[in-house]
Amino acid sequence: MYSKKLSAEPVEIMMMMQSPRFLYHYFFLSYLLVVGLCFPYTRELPLNDWPTAFFTMTAYLSYAFMYLLPALFMTIITYWILSFKYSGSFSRARIIIVGTVAVISATLTDLFLLTDQTIFRLFGFHLNGFVWNLVTTPGGIESMGNSQSTELFFTLMIAGLFCLQIIFFGMAQWFVQYNRPAKIKPQYPFKFQYRYVLLLWVACTVTERLTYGISDINAYTPVLNAAQTVPVYMPTTFAKLGARLGFEAKRNAHFKALDSAGLKNSGLQYPLKPLEIQAPQKPYNIIWLVAESWRWDTLTPEIMPYTTAFAKTARRYETHYSGGNGTRIGMFTQFYGLYGPTWFKFLNERRSPVLMDVLQSQNYQFQLFTSAKFSYPEFDKTIFVNIPSEFMHEYHEKTGWERDRKNVSDLIESLKIRDPNRPFMRFMFFESPHAHYYFPEESVIRRPYLDDFNYATLSLEQDMPLVFNRYVNSVHHLDSQFQRIFEFLNNEHLLENTIVIVTGDHGEEFMEKGRWGHNSTFVDEQIRVPFILKIPGQAPALIDDMTSHLDIAPTILSLLGVKNSPADFSHGENLLDASQQGLHTRTYTIVADWDRMAYIGKDYKAVLPLNATALASTLVTTADDKPVKDPDLFFQNHQTELIQIFRDLNRFNK
Numbered sequence: 001m002y003s004k005k006l007s008a009e010p011v012e013i014m015m016m017m018q019s020p021r022f023l024y025h026y027f028f029l030s031y032l033l034v035v036g037l038c039f040p041y042t043r044e045l046p047l048n049d050w051p052t053a054f055f056t057m058t059a060y061l062s063y064a065f066m067y068l069l070p071a072l073f074m075t076i077i078t079y080w081i082l083s084f085k086y087s088g089s090f091s092r093a094r095i096i097i098v099g100t101v102a103v104i105s106a107t108l109t110d111l112f113l114l115t116d117q118t119i120f121r122l123f124g125f126h127l128n129g130f131v132w133n134l135v136t137t138p139g140g141i142e143s144m145g146n147s148q149s150t151e152l153f154f155t156l157m158i159a160g161l162f163c164l165q166i167i168f169f170g171m172a173q174w175f176v177q178y179n180r181p182a183k184i185k186p187q188y189p190f191k192f193q194y195r196y197v198l199l200l201w202v203a204c205t206v207t208e209r210l211t212y213g214i215s216d217i218n219a220y221t222p223v224l225n226a227a228q229t230v231p232v233y234m235p236t237t238f239a240k241l242g243a244r245l246g247f248e249a250k251r252n253a254h255f256k257a258l259d260s261a262g263l264k265n266s267g268l269q270y271p272l273k274p275l276e277i278q279a280p281q282k283p284y285n286i287i288w289l290v291a292e293s294w295r296w297d298t299l300t301p302e303i304m305p306y307t308t309a310f311a312k313t314a315r316r317y318e319t320h321y322s323g324g325n326g327t328r329i330g331m332f333t334q335f336y337g338l339y340g341p342t343w344f345k346f347l348n349e350r351r352s353p354v355l356m357d358v359l360q361s362q363n364y365q366f367q368l369f370t371s372a373k374f375s376y377p378e379f380d381k382t383i384f385v386n387i388p389s390e391f392m393h394e395y396h397e398k399t400g401w402e403r404d405r406k407n408v409s410d411l412i413e414s415l416k417i418r419d420p421n422r423p424f425m426r427f428m429f430f431e432s433p434h435a436h437y438y439f440p441e442e443s444v445i446r447r448p449y450l451d452d453f454n455y456a457t458l459s460l461e462q463d464m465p466l467v468f469n470r471y472v473n474s475v476h477h478l479d480s481q482f483q484r485i486f487e488f489l490n491n492e493h494l495l496e497n498t499i500v501i502v503t504g505d506h507g508e509e510f511m512e513k514g515r516w517g518h519n520s521t522f523v524d525e526q527i528r529v530p531f532i533l534k535i536p537g538q539a540p541a542l543i544d545d546m547t548s549h550l551d552i553a554p555t556i557l558s559l560l561g562v563k564n565s566p567a568d569f570s571h572g573e574n575l576l577d578a579s580q581q582g583l584h585t586r587t588y589t590i591v592a593d594w595d596r597m598a599y600i601g602k603d604y605k606a607v608l609p610l611n612a613t614a615l616a617s618t619l620v621t622t623a624d625d626k627p628v629k630d631p632d633l634f635f636q637n638h639q640t641e642l643i644q645i646f647r648d649l650n651r652f653n654k
Contacts, residue, residue, distance in 0.1 A: 023079060023102065024194050026172035027072050030106045030165065034064040037113045041120065041229045051211065052222040058208040059230050065201050067113065067231075071105030095173075103165040110161045116231045118455065126231050153454060209236040268345055270652040271354055271569035279362055279561045283423040284536065285498040286359075286556070287489065290334070290427075291478055292327065292372070292400075292434040293518060294504030296320065296528040298475045303445070306483035307502065307532070314500065314534035315541045317575075321589050321600055322506045323549040325526045326519040328377035329592050330505035330549060335383045337553035337570030340592025341610055341649055347378055352386045354569045355553045358560050365424040366391040367414040371403035371431035400431035400438035401477050408481045412488050432478045433508070435517065437470040443477035460511055468510040497536055499559060501552065504529035513625055522598035522607055523625045527591050533575075535559065546602065548589040551575050571648055590645060599642065604634045608642075 038060040078101045082094045116127045215223035216237045227233050296318075301308050323333020329340035336346065336353040345351075359366075366387055373394050374380040384392060393410060395403050411428055418424050432438055436453040450466035458467070482502065489495050506518050509525035518526045531547065533555070550572030557566075558574045566574055573586055588601040599606040600623070607619040620631035628634070635642070 022172045022175070023072075023075060023098070025175045026102055026169050027068060027075075027106070028194070028197065029168040029171060030071070030109075031064055031068055033110065033164070033168075034067055034113065035060065037110060037117065038064055040117055041231075049222050051215070051220070052226050055208055055211040055215070055223045056226050056229075058204040058211070059227065059233070062201060062205040062208055063230055063233070067109055068106065071102065071109050074105050075102040099166075099169045103162065103169055106165050106168075107158070107161045110165075111158060113231065114157065114161075120229070120231075121460070153457060213237055267654040268349055268351055268652055269654045270346075270351060271564070272652065273564060273568045275354065275358070275569075276563040277358065277361075277561045278563060280559075282497065283362060283364075284559055285423050285494065286364075286425045286501070287485065287498055288425070288427045288501045289430070289482065289485065289503075290331065291430040291432070291504050293471075293506065293508040294433050294475065294478065294529055295507035295525060296504075296530050298472065299530040303472055303476055304479035304482075306486065307479050307530075310482070310486050310502075310534075311530075311532045313540055314532050315538060315543060317531040317533070317547045318542065318544045320503070320529060320531035320547045321549070321591055322504065322527050322529050323589075323591060325506050325522055325591060325593050327505045330529075331377065331379065331383060333549040334503070334505075334552050337550050337566065337572035338652070339550070339571050339590050339597065339645075339649055341597055342652065343382070347382055350381055350385050353383060353553065354562075355557055355560075356383065356386065358557060358562060359425055360386065362560065363422055365418055365422050366427075367411065367424070368392045368427045369407040369411050370394045370396075370429040371400060371407055372396060372429060372434075400434055400436075401440055401443070401474070402438075404430050404432050404478070404481050408484050412484065415488070415492070415494070429505075430478055430481065432481070433471060433474045437467070437474040439470070439473040439477040443480065444473050445476050446472045449473060460516055464511045464516065467516070471508065471510065495534070495536070498534075499536070499556065500532070500534040501556075502530065502532040503549070503552075519593060522591055522593075522600070522605060527598075527600070535576075538576075546586050546589060546600075547575060548572065548586065550589065551586070567651075571651075588641065597645075599638070599645065601638075604628070604638070606631075606634055606638075606642075 041060075042056055075098060079098050082097060112127070120126055211223060212227055213236050214220075216235065227235060298304060299308060299311065322330040324330040324340045329343060332338070332343045332346070333340055335355055336342075337355075338346075368374075368384060368387065368391060370379075370393075373396055374384065374392050380392070393407070395406050395410075397403070407428055407430075411426055415424070415426065446469035448466060449469035450463055453467075453470070486500075489498060489500070507524070507526045507528055508518055509515050509521070509523060512525050513521070513523040515521055515523075515526075520526070529549075531552075533552075550570065551574070552572070554566035554570050554572045555575045557569075558576060566572055571590070588599055591598045591600055596607055596609055599608065603623055605619075605621045605623060605625065609618070618631075620628050620634045622628055
């Protein structure tokens with residue numbers, strides 16, 4: 001019936017399209033879809049708490065419309081441009097143009113939300129600067145791994161969203177037909193007053209803003225945490241207004257001092273003093289091996305028999321923390337010995353670490369290997385910025401375990417043809433334990449394991465034990481590749497004069513504390529890594545004191561003859577000095593990600609935003625990641641330490 005009427009009255013229908021009301025119908029349907037897409041964000045919230053439930057409902061009803069605003073504006077602008085340029089009836093061709101803009105822009109909005117939702121479900125953070133960097137930096141997407149099933153799922157999802165939006169556009173025109181003038185009006189007309197919808201949206205927006213602002217003043221964390229589930233949420237606070245009215249925000253007492261000590265923007269003065277170097281007469285060679293996503297508790301005789309045996313001949317640090325919960329900061333802290341948030345300045349200035357400068361000044365032979373890319377993270381613009389490209393070898397074809405095998409073969413071959421009259425430095429970054437957790441059949445020691453690794457359909461509850469078994473198998477394969485290097489060094493008698501560093505860039509969580517992967521929280525599973533340091537002439541030792549990636553560069557530089565205090569070029573300590581005194585001086589360490597840092601102490605962990613103002617980003621737990629009854633006690637007892645940490649962030653500024 002509808003198709004006959006539409007074909008019989010094309011002119012009339014086109015005339016009715018001269019009013020943009022059909023677009024209001026279309027975007028109302030799209031709005032309902034967006035509200036539905038927002039619902040899964042609320043799964044982890046305590047909605048039995050009525051202020052949180054009320055805030056969450058109003059926030060998503062408000063933001064669902066905001067997400068659609070770019071698409072709405074683009075479509076309305078296109079509509080009015082065509083209306084202004086062409087007088088007369090609104091032709092079918094112009095409707096197709098407007099519809100194309102509307103459907104594509106609304107589909108992109110839906111795709112944004114579904115992509116963000118997948119990332120948030122898996123890793124606990126939204127699309128942000130880190131994700132944008134991942135997408136835009138060469139090698140970023142490749143570092144995530146992929147599968148044909150994942151690619152097929154997302155292709156079908158995009159096609160499905162596009163088709164759904166086309167259906168919405170057709171329905172919008174159908175609504176217009178059934179609202180035509182009374183003389184041809186059917187028996188059941190459809191009317192809708194959008195001014196009431198607009199009033200409802202304004203009410204929701206004002207309500208959620210007031211709720212957040214009051215919660216911020218009263219430090220009501222359930223609402224503040226609920227706001228963090230809303231993509232691109234822009235908080236409204238009433239701190240100044242509240243102060244005028246006599247209300248002091250509860251957070252101010254803790255953070256006023258930190259605000260003034262926050263990270264400043266200026267150039268670098270690094271190192272603080274000229275280096276005093278007394279190069280050893282017989283310099284050490286260096287083998288530096290780093291594995292992706294390698295957590296500390298997998299260094300066991302069952303999973304890694306050869307690496308465990310090698311660790312018994314070296315110094316094994318049992319309570320060792322990466323400087324970051326992701327590769328970028330984890331690697332930066334190893335080579336620079338600096339707090340992770342300073343990475344941005346060193347990237348901007350393309351400043352190499354003191355460690356690499358000293359190695360180059362002492363005429364080391366470099367050959368660097370990665371099973372990922374040197375461009376992601378930006379090793380070629382930071383750590384290895386001054387290393388000629390012919391010494392940097394990246395192999396990123398096939399799967400992670402195959403890349404690792406080839407690179408180990410190439411590393412060993414490079415040692416066979418080195419100049420024996422010069423010291424060498426070899427670096428390799430391993431990918432086997434990176435998701436999708438790659439391994440060959442002969443490395444399987446845990447069954448069953450997940451066969452089809454599809455990010456889109458992965459169940460964090462049901463599939464995680466099987467995913468963990470994949471990870472264990474991949475780490476077992478990593479052990480076999482370490483074995484090849486250790487055996488070559490031993491057979492060639494190179495261990496007699498070679499420093500061997502073996503560690504991970506960061507850890508990997510498997511829902512033990514609510515998340516999967518890394519880059520999301522600062523629980524031990526994401527930040528504790530193995531650290532093995534073999535130094536010629538040093539007795540083996542098992543060391544349980546807290547150590548950090550921040551300590552690696554100062555320790556190696558002392559073996560290269562640098563006499564300066566580590567404070568001149570790092571935030572770390574010389575582990576050899578500490579051991580010779582019979583103690584380690586480290587009582588806490590700092591771990592960072594893209595926009596936060598965490599204080600890791602012997603009793604507490606505290607996650608802090610870098611600008612020290614957003615209470616919702618703060619979290620205080622025990623050292624083993626359990627809730628604390630009174631977080632205020634931490635701030636009261638560690639205020640001096642925290643102020644010093646924020647000041648240290650600026651230590652190497654001009």
